[in-house]
Amino acid sequence: MTTQPSARDRVLSAYEDLLIGDGPRAATLDAVAAAAGVSKGGLLYHFKSKEALTEGLLAKLRGYAELDFAAMAQDPEGCAKYYVRTSVFGDTPFDRAIVAAHRLIQSDDDAVRHVFAELHARWFELILSDIGDPAVARAVMLLGDGLYFNATLFGFPTVVASPANAQEKVDVASLLEVVDRMRSGTRS
Known part of the structure; x- marks a missing residue:
């Protein structure tokens, strides 16, 4: 037996969608209520305004991020490799929260921009604790961010092993080798 998501969760999911x-x-309160299958009064019971709805989305995003930080800190291959390996868009709930929040940045939402700055600072701290060199840690972050950006923008597929057609797929395993080379300071 599956349990139905709460009205609050349905509203947040509809807002994301x-x-x-x-x-x-397009994400007006009326549209969100209709998409969630609740009345506008039902939406307002949980979220008093559109700002409160955004705060709910950001709280959800922060919750997923905390889980990600914990997994990253415990990854046996290290924080840097974890960041690159998981910077592939997978349409997970975390990915959806990130993309939805990114859409709010387009409308100059400073609260969202502030949350992303916080999240990036935490990821950077974890990578720096693993790598030890701020410039290399920043390069690792840019590598991961580029992977994510390209996957969400262009839909590039990724593979773990060497792809049959390297021009069409991003080989994450080869990028993890680049992280190892960056970490060791060697160039090839």
């Missing part, structure tokens, strides 16, 4: 699919302008 509208932000991802149609953008911030």
